[in-house]
Amino acid sequence: MSPGVEYYCPCQASTPHPPQPNLASSSYSFHALHNLYFCEECDAIRCNHCVMVEVSGYYCPNCLFEVPSASVRAEKTRYQSCARNCFMCPSCSNTLTVVPSDPPDNGDERIPPTINAAGEPPFFLYCNHCRWDSAEVGITFEKPTGLAAQLQKFEDSAPESLEFERLKEHFEPYLRASPSTSGNGLHTHSPHMNPITAAASSALARDIPGVARYMPHALSRSRSGRDKNANRQEVPDYRARVEIGAITTGYALGGGAEPDVEFMRHLETVEEVATLDQRWGNSWVTSPRSIDLKPLRIPLHSKKSKRCPTCRHILIKPEQKAQSVRYKIKLVAANYLPAITVSLPHMQAALAMLRRSGRANAEPQDGTMLAGKTYPFHLSFQNPLYDPIQVRLHVQRAIPPTQPNAPETEKARRPPFAITLPTQAFPIAAFAEAWEYDDDEDMFGLEGEGEGEDEDFDAHGPKDSRGKSRTVGVLERRANVTMIGGEVMISKEARGDMKFNMLVSYTYRSDDPEPEEPSTPSRSQAQHKQPEMKTFSFYTVVDLGTIIVRDTSSVDLDS
């Protein structure tokens, strides 16, 4: 895995400190930055696990027709797919087009057949990609419009859907009556059971046509339950329209019965069997033969808006129109938190060398490190805010640091590897649009600070025999990106993934001035003043790759 940084959302934990990144369960708490939202009201990161999702509109992905949510809700199953002319090819899942039939062939090659613009009456669906057409499965239309409605008639007359309709009809009066009877706690065998679950369980325990009665206990129980509730509205026995046996053994394939076996025995090529992908979207049992595949409705897509779970403010809200890809409200974390990318200079050098020599990368693969060595790494921070920020980093130890200003001291207690990062805060310049960069006035720098940091580090940093080139500290600053260097020292017995939690706190100038400060000084003056500064901290996990173990001789050489 290539090195990367993921951000922590504290929604799943009770403590503000993230779990150890090496735990398998920790991956649920860390997310890529582009998946996160930021609630301005709560001043907190929100992830897809904790936001509240609501559907703000349905549309067909093919024709971009917006289906009113009321009709989607009313027609529960039927119109969750596009009710217009959109169909999907069952063979290659391309969209199908409606085409007219060929005019009658006059047999003469020389005279081009007269093709009338409206087309010949039997229309059918045609796939431009794999040239599947619906006439192969006997689906043709008289008109080129309203195909779904025309097809609906066929679908409604299918035995399975008739059966389902009847089932719904059968249970509907009972379901409607249930809320009224739920108050009388007369249920004998289970007082916690509400009538709907009772109905479901009794329906499940009922004698299913075609299935042998091998559950005498369940049957008797449900019967006794029924007898005790005399005042409860009773569900009469449902009699199936078609016996289940008739479907499987009679005419249809796909029930897993004899015809299927027979068909599989006489296969000649694999293509004769429809793939699972092709059959997956169907509601009913379908034939396994690929020549029997029917055109598929295109399911509707929805646009969703998301809310903060605590303050219920909208975090992201798309525009209503299906054609638009814009958002009315968009509070994504990428606009608030500095984007961190991690890179390993030694890997890039190795890759460059490999590329130059033209060899396949037989040596250390992407994202691997050798145990017992020390590697530098680079973290580059990109500031999305329009104000410069000061960033301070802390590496989380095995025990979450109680006083976060001295992470270096307990290095010895961290067995597999030790991370060295600059402890001092470093600045990142403000984000500016491209046209603001014509002169360098924004690029005020705090040069000389890096030197001090280096000194600071050598005091308690790793005593490296290779001298202290600028591997730790601020390496590069340009525009709104600051690159800092860190160092990781891997012990010899280290194994597994090199991941560590890093607390990033950044100080920024808050947009809304403090209420007790009515006379705000001018902006340029306020930039480095205390009262208007706010600090926000968040945890990230930095993944530097996997540690691979080399044989001991070479490790000894290196160390």
Added chain:
Amino acid sequence: MPPASRDRFTIHSKAVVCQDVDMKGDITIGAGTIVHPKATIFAASGPIVIGSGCIIEEGAIVLNRRKEVMRIGDDNLFEIGCRVECPMANFNTICTRARIHYTTRLSSYCVVGAGCLVVATEEEILDEYTVIYGPGAERRIWSGRGRLQEADLRKKHAEYLREMLP
């Protein structure tokens, strides 16, 4: 057209062969065939005979690696950037960036989908109405419905190009 010593081009007077077409070897082009600029026709070993009404689009490569005559029938469409090294009959469509190896032969009304690679390990003749599509170059047999409309469209396409191309 670059005239070369050993090249021998026989181009029908009604064919349209644009400038900047790279042609080498013994090539015969039939009536009404349109060769777009930047197309390449290489009769490397044996001659190439292209029938009438074909459309060879930009960047298409037609190449004969064999000694015998590579015959391309009538009304074939070679879309942009395809590479064809095989003979074929009529009304085939070779879609964009598809590649057909010289071991294959197409009969009529075949469609090789965009980006498909057809490499037969041994000599193979594709049946009529074969459609090759998708990333895995799957095959199926087209029912042939809509064939006349497509033929009509192809004719109009060629007519339009004949009028418009310089």
